[in-house]
Amino acid sequence: MSSTAPSDLRFVDFQAQRRRLGGRIEAAIASVLAHGRFILGPEVERLEQALADYARVRHAITCASGTDALLLILMARGIGPGDAVFVPGFTFAACAAAVALVGATPVLVDVEPASCNLAPASLGAAIAAVRQARRLTPRALLAVDLFGRPADYAALRPIARAHGLFVLQDAAQSFGARWRDEPVGGQGDAAATSFYPSKPFGAYGDGGAVLTDDDGLAEEVRLLRTHGERRPAACYEHIRIGLNSRLDTLQAAILLVKLGALDQEIARRGVLAARYDEALADRVEVPAPLAGGRSAWAQYTIRVQGRDRLAAALARRGIPTAVHYPRPLHRQPAFAHFPSAPDGLPVAETLARRVLSLPIHPDLEAADQIRIIAAVRDLVAKGA
Numbered sequence: 001m002s003s004t005a006p007s008d009l010r011f012v013d014f015q016a017q018r019r020r021l022g023g024r025i026e027a028a029i030a031s032v033l034a035h036g037r038f039i040l041g042p043e044v045e046r047l048e049q050a051l052a053d054y055a056r057v058r059h060a061i062t063c064a065s066g067t068d069a070l071l072l073i074l075m076a077r078g079i080g081p082g083d084a085v086f087v088p089g090f091t092f093a094a095c096a097a098a099v100a101l102v103g104a105t106p107v108l109v110d111v112e113p114a115s116c117n118l119a120p121a122s123l124g125a126a127i128a129a130v131r132q133a134r135r136l137t138p139r140a141l142l143a144v145d146l147f148g149r150p151a152d153y154a155a156l157r158p159i160a161r162a163h164g165l166f167v168l169q170d171a172a173q174s175f176g177a178r179w180r181d182e183p184v185g186g187q188g189d190a191a192a193t194s195f196y197p198s199k200p201f202g203a204y205g206d207g208g209a210v211l212t213d214d215d216g217l218a219e220e221v222r223l224l225r226t227h228g229e230r231r232p233a234a235c236y237e238h239i240r241i242g243l244n245s246r247l248d249t250l251q252a253a254i255l256l257v258k259l260g261a262l263d264q265e266i267a268r269r270g271v272l273a274a275r276y277d278e279a280l281a282d283r284v285e286v287p288a289p290l291a292g293g294r295s296a297w298a299q300y301t302i303r304v305q306g307r308d309r310l311a312a313a314l315a316r317r318g319i320p321t322a323v324h325y326p327r328p329l330h331r332q333p334a335f336a337h338f339p340s341a342p343d344g345l346p347v348a349e350t351l352a353r354r355v356l357s358l359p360i361h362p363d364l365e366a367a368d369q370i371r372i373i374a375a376v377r378d379l380v381a382k383g384a
């Protein structure tokens with residue numbers, strides 16, 4: 001297959017994806033247009049069953065975004081003012097925002113240098129500090145599977161159990177990954193995922209889902225996503241204050257097609273990651289190996305000194321990159337006033353200066369990847 005011209009290289013290539021999936025997406029859209037049940041149509045229910053089966057959980061409840069999935073879980077648990085939720089400081093803003101939006105306090109915790117995921121030692125210290133201060137009640141921890149790599153649930157769950165914390169798994173970047181031999185989504189008490197288009201399991205617009213084995217929590221989330229209206233819907237009796245947070249039927253139809261391709265896409269991302277590892281490990285810091293399980297490879301993120309210079313030089317050669325994330329949450333104007341772990345977040349700060357994500361979408365041609373690798377090697381050698 002022919003590679004693309006340098007200026008055509010995309011960080012995520014939706015056009016190539018559409019060509020690969022053929023007319024199936026168009027057919028799925030046409031069928032929704034034909035039946036016209038745009039809100040909670042039959043595809044939504046089919047997708048929810050398929051997601052629950054895939055993730056091996058009892059319930060999947062779709063909603064309008066990954067942010068809303070986090071919000072709905074926190075609301076359903078009754079987490080609010082006076083409660084502390086422990087959140088990694090190196091992640092997307094939605095994680096701390098959802099906690100703050102329910103009136104609870106996000107307590108920002110450092111991450112592990114190797115995995116970029118929640119650091120158990122920093123978490124333990126943050127819980128102890130909150131307990132000692134007696135101002136907030138520790139209620140939950142939000143474990144993010146950053147870049148598609150499952151968090152360290154073997155270490156996090158015993159800490160949560162010891163302190164009676166609810167484990168909210170943020171699988172926005174990891175749906176399709178595996179923790180040991182389990183599909184991602186069932187490692188906590190409930191999980192939130194996102195269907196934002198560039199995610200490993202992305203739609204063609206916004207969307208999200210809650211995954212859980214807890215029947216009561218699932219029922220509460222279903223109520224809350226439709227303004228707390230007693231079910232069956234359209235009775236106009238509201239028994240909770242909720243949201244309008246439904247996944248469009250059109251997006252559900254698209255996701256049903258894409259679910260059939262997900263494992264193949266993640267396998268392809270894994271091949272690309274292995275090639276990057278092999279070709280770059282002597283020049284830059286590559287992602288640490290994951291023993292057991294598999295990453296969904298939402299991002300392939302290297303670490304380099306002089307990251308901004310390298311990104312700019314790559315851009316001049318037509319190679320797109322991205323920085324996830326240039327500022328840790330405790331350094332963000334919106335979140336800087338929230339409490340942090342007692343020893344600060346030095347790992348998150350170093351990562352924010354050094355991380356650089358390279359293209360890893362499943363339609364990246366081998367020749368294009370070889371060109372990316374050659375450019376990174378060349379520029380790093382020249383100290384660009």
Ligand SMILES: Cc1ncc(COP(=O)(O)O)c(C=O)c1O
Pocket residue numbers: 065066067068091092094095144170172173193194195196206207208
């Ligand atoms: C880790 C993480 N959590 C939550 C979200 C929020 O998802 P959404 O953009 O669908 O609201 C994202 C999306 O970028 C994310 O990466």
